[in-house]
Amino acid sequence: MEMKTIDIKIKKAEERSYSIAIGSGFLARLPEVLKKDYPASSYIIIADAKTKNLFGKRLLLGLRQAGCKALLLSVPVGEGSKSQKRKTSLEEAMLKAGIDRRGVVLALGGGVIGDLAGFVAATYMRGIPYIQLPTTLLAMVDSSVGGKTGINTFHGKNLIGAFHQPKAVYADIRTLRSLPDTEIRSGLTEAVKMFITSDRESFVFADVHLAKALAKDTGILAEIISRAVRIKAGVVERDERESGERMVLNFGHTIGHAIEKLFTYTLLHGQAVGVGMLAEATLAHRLGALSPEDLALIRGMLKRLLIPASLLKQFAPEAVIAATKGDKKSVGGQARYVILKKIGVVEIKHGEFVQAVEDGEVAQAIRNI
Amino acid sequence: MEMKTIDIKIKKAEERSYSIAIGSGFLARLPEVLKKDYPASSYIIIADAKTKNLFGKRLLLGLRQAGCKALLLSVPVGEGSKSQKRKTSLEEAMLKAGIDRRGVVLALGGGVIGDLAGFVAATYMRGIPYIQLPTTLLAMVDSSVGGKTGINTFHGKNLIGAFHQPKAVYADIRTLRSLPDTEIRSGLTEAVKMFITSDRESFVFADVHLAKALAKDTGILAEIISRAVRIKAGVVERDERESGERMVLNFGHTIGHAIEKLFTYTLLHGQAVGVGMLAEATLAHRLGALSPEDLALIRGMLKRLLIPASLLKQFAPEAVIAATKGDKKSVGGQARYVILKKIGVVEIKHGEFVQAVEDGEVAQAIRNI
Numbered sequence: 001m002e003m004k005t006i007d008i009k010i011k012k013a014e015e016r017s018y019s020i021a022i023g024s025g026f027l028a029r030l031p032e033v034l035k036k037d038y039p040a041s042s043y044i045i046i047a048d049a050k051t052k053n054l055f056g057k058r059l060l061l062g063l064r065q066a067g068c069k070a071l072l073l074s075v076p077v078g079e080g081s082k083s084q085k086r087k088t089s090l091e092e093a094m095l096k097a098g099i100d101r102r103g104v105v106l107a108l109g110g111g112v113i114g115d116l117a118g119f120v121a122a123t124y125m126r127g128i129p130y131i132q133l134p135t136t137l138l139a140m141v142d143s144s145v146g147g148k149t150g151i152n153t154f155h156g157k158n159l160i161g162a163f164h165q166p167k168a169v170y171a172d173i174r175t176l177r178s179l180p181d182t183e184i185r186s187g188l189t190e191a192v193k194m195f196i197t198s199d200r201e202s203f204v205f206a207d208v209h210l211a212k213a214l215a216k217d218t219g220i221l222a223e224i225i226s227r228a229v230r231i232k233a234g235v236v237e238r239d240e241r242e243s244g245e246r247m248v249l250n251f252g253h254t255i256g257h258a259i260e261k262l263f264t265y266t267l268l269h270g271q272a273v274g275v276g277m278l279a280e281a282t283l284a285h286r287l288g289a290l291s292p293e294d295l296a297l298i299r300g301m302l303k304r305l306l307i308p309a310s311l312l313k314q315f316a317p318e319a320v321i322a323a324t325k326g327d328k329k330s331v332g333g334q335a336r337y338v339i340l341k342k343i344g345v346v347e348i349k350h351g352e353f354v355q356a357v358e359d360g361e362v363a364q365a366i367r368n369i
Numbered sequence: 370m371e372m373k374t375i376d377i378k379i380k381k382a383e384e385r386s387y388s389i390a391i392g393s394g395f396l397a398r399l400p401e402v403l404k405k406d407y408p409a410s411s412y413i414i415i416a417d418a419k420t421k422n423l424f425g426k427r428l429l430l431g432l433r434q435a436g437c438k439a440l441l442l443s444v445p446v447g448e449g450s451k452s453q454k455r456k457t458s459l460e461e462a463m464l465k466a467g468i469d470r471r472g473v474v475l476a477l478g479g480g481v482i483g484d485l486a487g488f489v490a491a492t493y494m495r496g497i498p499y500i501q502l503p504t505t506l507l508a509m510v511d512s513s514v515g516g517k518t519g520i521n522t523f524h525g526k527n528l529i530g531a532f533h534q535p536k537a538v539y540a541d542i543r544t545l546r547s548l549p550d551t552e553i554r555s556g557l558t559e560a561v562k563m564f565i566t567s568d569r570e571s572f573v574f575a576d577v578h579l580a581k582a583l584a585k586d587t588g589i590l591a592e593i594i595s596r597a598v599r600i601k602a603g604v605v606e607r608d609e610r611e612s613g614e615r616m617v618l619n620f621g622h623t624i625g626h627a628i629e630k631l632f633t634y635t636l637l638h639g640q641a642v643g644v645g646m647l648a649e650a651t652l653a654h655r656l657g658a659l660s661p662e663d664l665a666l667i668r669g670m671l672k673r674l675l676i677p678a679s680l681l682k683q684f685a686p687e688a689v690i691a692a693t694k695g696d697k698k699s700v701g702g703q704a705r706y707v708i709l710k711k712i713g714v715v716e717i718k719h720g721e722f723v724q725a726v727e728d729g730e731v732a733q734a735i736r737n738i
């Protein structure tokens with residue numbers, strides 16, 4: 001018999017545009033905003049044990065006072081909660097509470113909560129809306145924007161997950177008041193990463209105002225967050241699924257993730273990425289792409305951010321390289337790197353934003369630090 | 370401080386159009402087709418213990434002979450494999466084998482395998498491509514097309530999952546040769562469901578040619594499959610995410626899923642849906658929407674498909690209704706129904722394709738069968 005072929009053309013792109021609001025002290029007004037702009041059969045606040053007490057209970061009360069149904073679920077603090085086990089418990093709790101497709105998840109916390117709660121929303125009844133309420137600087141400048149969600153496995157970070165864009169992001173800088181200095185530095189490191197790959201002028205801005213930022217000056221932090229978010233939003237708009245340009249945001253992450261893995265995820269993400277940035281900037285210099293002056297500027301900035309470069313000395317370069325092989329950017333078992341040309345510009349070869357580099361070069365760069 | 374707002378506009382719809390090929394005996398040529406049209410760093414064949422032996426091993430060998438890397442993973446036969454546990458084991462096996470983002474999953478089997486393998490592909494490294502290779506009539510007419518993937522939980526079927534469209538569907542009718550008659554009837558029941566809701570002329574075609582179809586006549590089966598797939602493709606094109614029209618395909622499924630749940634998923638899906646169709650057609654008649662003549666036509670067809678109407682008598686109507694409450698179409702704990710107006714046409718009220726119905730009406734309709 002002849003073959004029949006039927007074509008299916010899925011034309012309509014769903015609406016996946018959204019706003020990121022950055023301000024100070026609006027968390028208290030959020031229930032009314034949510035009720036009006038994002039009506040839901042129930043709001044499911046997902047927090048960790050800490051953000052639950054700091055902000056979650058008050059948000060729950062506020063939502064109920066506004067006449068909304070709401071539920072507050074929490075997981076332990078820390079990267080360990082980005083697990084299938086925690087995801088399943090949250091789903092079970094939501095199913096047991098009868099949450100339907102018109103429920104809206106509120107991800108209240110740092111990157112761990114954003115990634116986990118976003119992934120729960122991505123697969124609950126094949127996808128329900130969620131809103132990011134980042135309470136760490138790192139989450140504000142980076143992970144709350146762009147729709148990457150996921151969990152970790154024994155084999156590495158974020159290996160199981162989904163692209164699921166939030167309906168909105170509300171970054172309330174007042175929540176940063178209680179954040180330890182190490183966390184502020186961790187967030188600034190990610191912001192600086194974006195400036196290094198995409199915007200020299202913002203790098204200079206951060207360099208000039210670093211002391212104020214470290215002292216949690218609200219205006220400076222808001223400026224740094226919105227500059228970082230604007231860069232990220234632009235990249236995500238052009239390449240949501242990380243098939244090209246979005247990989248630029250992985251600068252420092254090939255080695256950063258390897259170090260996190262070697263330290264069994266006990267490091268702060270920003271610290272590991274900072275060390276990775278140092279290693280990968282050194283690599284770019286070694287490959288003849290980055291000038292010594294720009295390398296020095298980057299080193300100086302990372303030093304002021306107290307990036308513990310010595311961490312890299314605790315493992316043989318070969319062990320670090322072995323730990324990069326499971327990276328999601330890998331092709332055929334070979335890790336790939338974002339190579340800096342100068343601050344604000346990365347190398348693009350044959351249309352690719354990441355490049356394969358020989359293991360020997362990477363090892364030597366690590367030794368050179 | 371004033372609030373800053375940054376907008377993110379994700380414009381580019383990813384390419385999610387694809388073809389469904391229906392023919393006989395082309396499975397042997399598939400490795401060359403895949404190699405040419407869907408190049409991959411590795412092909413991951415996911416099968417159940419039965420399809421692994423019937424077709425999987427040969428496909429694995431063929432891919433390797435064509436010079437491709439390939440891997441064959443299997444799960445036990447049956448609905449029980451649509452579980453988080455099996456999903457996690459498949460992911461672990463893929464990660465261990467070093468499958469990267471350029472891997473392509475081949476879902477070789479019936480609906481269980483398509484849903485499970487599709488969901489694995491949906492979340493592996495935030496989504497990799499997959500191709501449906503349905504080997505049951507039910508999967509060919511229905512589940513392999515449309516991108517619904519997922520697993521079951523204690524609380525109900527398909528409650529965790531994703532919309533993830535396959536890159537292609539290849540339905541080789543020759544694989545149906547070994548399929549038991551009950552499975553053929555189960556598949557025909559789903560095809561008839563689509564005709565009942567959307568295409569009276571195809572309902573008549575199926576009615577006239579039912580004996581040949583039941584005897585696995587290749588030409589008739591191909592015609593029924595392509596008619597059903599054409600209806601489904603049209604609906605999915607217009608409403609991928611089941612926010613409206615696509616819910617029409619749930620005719621028979623509100624009660625069908627409840628019955629499956631009451632029988633702890635030991636029934637064939639098509640049988641449960643057949644019983645559900647009978648109940649929901651009776652409900653439509655009771656509500657004054659469906660004529661007695663059309664109800665009789667539907668009853669006659671379902672009888673020839675050996676739908677075991679008596680299953681409904683094993684539970685009190687109240688128990689059936691209670692089991693519908695967790696349905697994904699529910700809003701505020703109230704199950705909703707596709708109401709037939711006549712064969713080929715469903716009721717649309719206030720733009721909604723599903724309607725809330727009082728529990729008492731549903732109970733009476735179940736008693737009336």
